[in-house]
Amino acid sequence: MKGPADPIITLDHVDKWFGAFKALNDVSLAVAPQEVLVVIGPSGAGKSTMIRCINGLEPHDSGRIVVDGIELSEDIKNIQEVRRETGMVFQQFNLFPHLSVIDNVMLAPRLVRRIPKSEAERLAMGLLERVRIPEQARKYPGQLSGGQQQRVAIARSLAMHPKVMLFDEPTSALDPEMIGEVLDVMKDLARGGMTMIVVSHEMGFAREVADRVVFMAGGEIVEEGTPEHLFTNPRETRTRLFLNQIL
Amino acid sequence: MTLSAFRRSAATWARRNLFRAPADAVLTITLGGLACYVVFRLARFVLVTGRWEVIEVNLKLLMVGGWEAAHLPRIAVALIVLAGWGGIIAGLIHGRRVRLGAAASIGMSTMGRVVDLTRRFGLLIAAVIATLALTTSRGPGLTAGGVVVGAVAGRLFGGWAGARGLPRKVVVVGNLVLAATPLAVYLYLVDAVPLAMWEGFFFNVTSAMAGIVLCFPIGVVLALGRRSTLRLISAMSTLYIEIVRGAPLFVLLLLSNVALGFFVPASIAPSKPVRAIITFAIFTAAYLAEIVRGGLQSIPRGQVEAAKSLGLSPWSQTTRIVLPQALRNVIPAQIGQFISLFKDTTLAGLGLGILDMLAVSEAVTQQPGFRGQGLIIETLAFTGFVFWVGSLTMSRESQRLERRLGVGVR
Numbered sequence: 001m002k003g004p005a006d007p008i009i010t011l012d013h014v015d016k017w018f019g020a021f022k023a024l025n026d027v028s029l030a031v032a033p034q035e036v037l038v039v040i041g042p043s044g045a046g047k048s049t050m051i052r053c054i055n056g057l058e059p060h061d062s063g064r065i066v067v068d069g070i071e072l073s074e075d076i077k078n079i080q081e082v083r084r085e086t087g088m089v090f091q092q093f094n095l096f097p098h099l100s101v102i103d104n105v106m107l108a109p110r111l112v113r114r115i116p117k118s119e120a121e122r123l124a125m126g127l128l129e130r131v132r133i134p135e136q137a138r139k140y141p142g143q144l145s146g147g148q149q150q151r152v153a154i155a156r157s158l159a160m161h162p163k164v165m166l167f168d169e170p171t172s173a174l175d176p177e178m179i180g181e182v183l184d185v186m187k188d189l190a191r192g193g194m195t196m197i198v199v200s201h202e203m204g205f206a207r208e209v210a211d212r213v214v215f216m217a218g219g220e221i222v223e224e225g226t227p228e229h230l231f232t233n234p235r236e237t238r239t240r241l242f243l244n245q246i247l
Numbered sequence: 248m249t250l251s252a253f254r255r256s257a258a259t260w261a262r263r264n265l266f267r268a269p270a271d272a273v274l275t276i277t278l279g280g281l282a283c284y285v286v287f288r289l290a291r292f293v294l295v296t297g298r299w300e301v302i303e304v305n306l307k308l309l310m311v312g313g314w315e316a317a318h319l320p321r322i323a324v325a326l327i328v329l330a331g332w333g334g335i336i337a338g339l340i341h342g343r344r345v346r347l348g349a350a351a352s353i354g355m356s357t358m359g360r361v362v363d364l365t366r367r368f369g370l371l372i373a374a375v376i377a378t379l380a381l382t383t384s385r386g387p388g389l390t391a392g393g394v395v396v397g398a399v400a401g402r403l404f405g406g407w408a409g410a411r412g413l414p415r416k417v418v419v420v421g422n423l424v425l426a427a428t429p430l431a432v433y434l435y436l437v438d439a440v441p442l443a444m445w446e447g448f449f450f451n452v453t454s455a456m457a458g459i460v461l462c463f464p465i466g467v468v469l470a471l472g473r474r475s476t477l478r479l480i481s482a483m484s485t486l487y488i489e490i491v492r493g494a495p496l497f498v499l500l501l502l503s504n505v506a507l508g509f510f511v512p513a514s515i516a517p518s519k520p521v522r523a524i525i526t527f528a529i530f531t532a533a534y535l536a537e538i539v540r541g542g543l544q545s546i547p548r549g550q551v552e553a554a555k556s557l558g559l560s561p562w563s564q565t566t567r568i569v570l571p572q573a574l575r576n577v578i579p580a581q582i583g584q585f586i587s588l589f590k591d592t593t594l595a596g597l598g599l600g601i602l603d604m605l606a607v608s609e610a611v612t613q614q615p616g617f618r619g620q621g622l623i624i625e626t627l628a629f630t631g632f633v634f635w636v637g638s639l640t641m642s643r644e645s646q647r648l649e650r651r652l653g654v655g656v657r
Contacts, residue, residue, distance in 0.1 A: 057555060
């Protein structure tokens with residue numbers, strides 16, 4: 001880990017049910033500031049559910065989730081506060097198709113943080129430069145490639161100055177040749193000291209920037225450790241079986 | 248292209264599209280013959296056998312009913328002002344697109360622009376000219392000219408202002424003036440002739456416009472209400488929608504005429520046109536709500552999730568993300584409903600005893616000089632034609648709107 005500090009995200013014995021199906025089973029996890037965590041596991045393992053619980057997109061049924069000192073509750077004000085601290089990047093990008101690229105990025109700062117238009121424009125252009133597509137600012141999402149759209153989505157999340165970024169399989173909907181450009185942006189972010197939880201099977205990315213890899217299966221955290229440890233010398237049989245399948 | 252080459256390509260086209268197989272040939276000849284016959288009979292009726300004096304004599308009655316002749320200039324002024332108003336708004340929108348470099352007609356030639364305008368408004372203009380040919384006074388012609396001048400002047404001014412990007416203060420004041428214009432025009436008209444005396448086609452148009460403006464917010468609120476997680480609100484919206492959709496409009500109009508007395512004392516009961524407009528709005532809102540609900544359902548869940556994850560409030564999620572996309576997705580159905588409403592205003596004649604265009608077109612055949620000659624065919628044909636032109640123009644413009652707003656569709 002990069003720094004000894006209190007965790008910025010804490011999950012404490014979290015359970016989550018979808019009807020009769022238990023999606024998260026007694027999940028406990030602590031993420032330190034500036035830590036980069038990669039979550040792997042078979043589909044249905046609860047990886048997405050876990051990060052969707054962290055910003056309140058899914059309510060959890062029991063246990064505690066604390067983000068930057070704020071405990072998630074049912075209260076909408078409280079959920080909004082946590083969401084302002086956390087950025088989320090989706091598998092399907094979920095850009096707003098009726099707004100131009102720059103308006104996508106400016107929307108939340110203007111509506112939620114109420115900063116003036118000119119300032120929001122400067123902020124948005126700066127972020128688009130950071131994800132390396134300032135020249136697409138006036139286009140609409142439908143006119144961009146998948147990789148470009150995902151980079152806009154990252155810029156859109158960063159515009160709220162989140163302390164934590166959550167990535168839900170950010171490259172699985174992309175054509176192979178576009179994966180690299182998105183991973184490069186994410187690597188920049190990681191090196192810049194952003195706290196990140198990334199659900200992804202990009203092993204190269206995990207090896208290069210992850211401080212810790214978490215393996216989930218059946219709604220539980222089965223094993224966690226450094227990339228070297230987990231990829232080369234996993235303790236659990238389930239981890240080994242899964243790694244054999246995907247490597 | 249030489250003449251023989253043209254003949255060859257025409258022959259090829261006909262073979263491919265009309266006579267590909269023996270069955271096609273039979274169909275082409277049968278339907279072609281039928282079409283020619285219908286067109287011939289229609290042309291004969293319009294140009295030869297039709298007795299259009301009844302329209303000529305009663306044109307003013309058909310258009311504005313008993314509106315006092317002394318106050319007719321007010322309608323002319325209103326039309327010219329509204330044409331300029333519409334022109335300014337169209338110009339502002341276009342100018343803004345030019346400023347942002349997104350206008351479709353940049354680089355369109357003058358000729359191209361004329362063709363475009365003809366395609367959009369050609370039918371309307373032709374119908375107006377045909378109607379003007381029936382008039383005996385100079386007023387309508389001058390008004391039509393004024394409308395064209397007003398629209399063009401407004402469009403040029405709006406385009407200029409929109410492309411420049413005016414100072415903020417001017418924009419705020421300008422928007423207020425634009426928003427207040429229709430109300431001002433209404434007050435100017437109603438100051439001369441009370442609403443209860445608005446008749447003829449003028450009633451059909453104004454009541455349709457008022458109905459559309461009123462039903463839109465009600466319909467959107469009902470659609471959102473029906474999807475609300477609050478049970479009571481959702482149940483009330485559903486109840487409203489299903490009750491109103493279950494009743495024929497004509498029955499609602501009759502009820503608004505006779506049953507209102509149960510709820511409201513006669514002294515403050517609204518006039519007939521107001522009742523008609525409220526009924527139109529109530530009725531169309533229910534249908535609009537279902538259309539909008541369809542649009543809301545077409546928005547993927549990820550859109551709301553993205554909005555939520557950015558910390559947008561529920562209000563912003565709805566008004567900035569979901570509604571704009573939902574309403575755009577159902578433009579054709581919405582305009583279809585508005586066209587329906589426009590045509591259904593003719594039901595107010597019989598339902599509420601208002602002298603709308605249809606009622607006038609029946610009444611004039613009972614005049615001393617025209618009685619018992621079967622002139623109802625001519626008057627109904629003319630009324631139907633006027634509504635057809637209006638409906639088709641609306642439908643064309645809606646397709647254009649849909650294409651324009653289609654920018655950035657996934």
